[in-house]
Amino acid sequence: MRTHPLWPKQITKLGLFLMIGVSMSACTGLTFGTNWKEEVLLHDGSKIMVIRSQTHGGRHEIGQSPPVKEHHIRFTLPSTDKTYTWVSEYGEDVGRTNFNLLALHVLNGTPYLVVEPNLCLSYNKWGRPNPPYVFFKHDGKEWQRIPLSEFPTEFKTINLIVNNGREEDIEKTASKLGYVPAEGVQQINSSLRQPEYRTILREPLSKERINEMCIEMVLYKGAWVGPGDSIGKRMMDMKSK
DSSP states (O other): OOOSTTSOSOOOOHHHHHHHTTTOOOOOOOOEEEEEEEEEEOTTSOEEEEEEEEEEOSOOOTTSOOOEEEEEEEEEETTTTEEEEEEEOEETTTTEESEEEEEEEEETTEEEEEEEESHHHHHHHTTOOSSSOEEEEEOSSSEEEEOGGGSOTTOOOOOSOOOSSOHHHHHHHHTTTSSBOHHHHHHHHTTOOSHHHHSOOOSOOOHHHHHHHSOOOEEETTEEEOTTOHHHHHHHHHHHO
8 A cells, every 4th residue: 555645545525435435526527538558577477478558437526536446457468368357347346446556466377456445535445455455366257356364375566557646657668668667666666765665565564554554444325434433434424315
């Protein structure tokens, strides 16, 4: 999880909770997108090319840029010639895409993905995982969420561009070859100092740090409120009558 402004450290006012929920009716704006290719360095030293794209849209305040609405990644495994696609779709309850991509790994012809919930609302929606990742494995038919215990220990690196507003860096790095080489992926990610972006963590972060980055909230009748926020829930009860 990012600890810069992308993740609010504390949200303590009920009014802000409700603004994040049903009353968040800011403009949806136009939808636009970008796409690029990047080279992924796998744990065994081999490399594969992936095609990534994202669209922008969803809820945002007037005067602000729209958030990422959807993420896509597509790749073909040389060993099987099978093409895989994964999509992080728009979540109406969070007002943007659910996930950010962090890593792609392959073992015995089976691809795995490491993603992070996209900001605090999504983090609460997806069960507040700690370490702060969600893992997916392709079972031959579709992507399935798996626990950390089923994620192979061979996989250690964050090897995809952690992209949120990095389009300019991506375009510059890809200008010579037409894609971002594996070394360029590492270079772009080098500005991220948080340990969860330096390597794939296996041990949980401290509870204090998790709460500092993202306080616990629950979705109640369309609004995100604190789990013990009886006033907020009562207001939503009145609103729904």
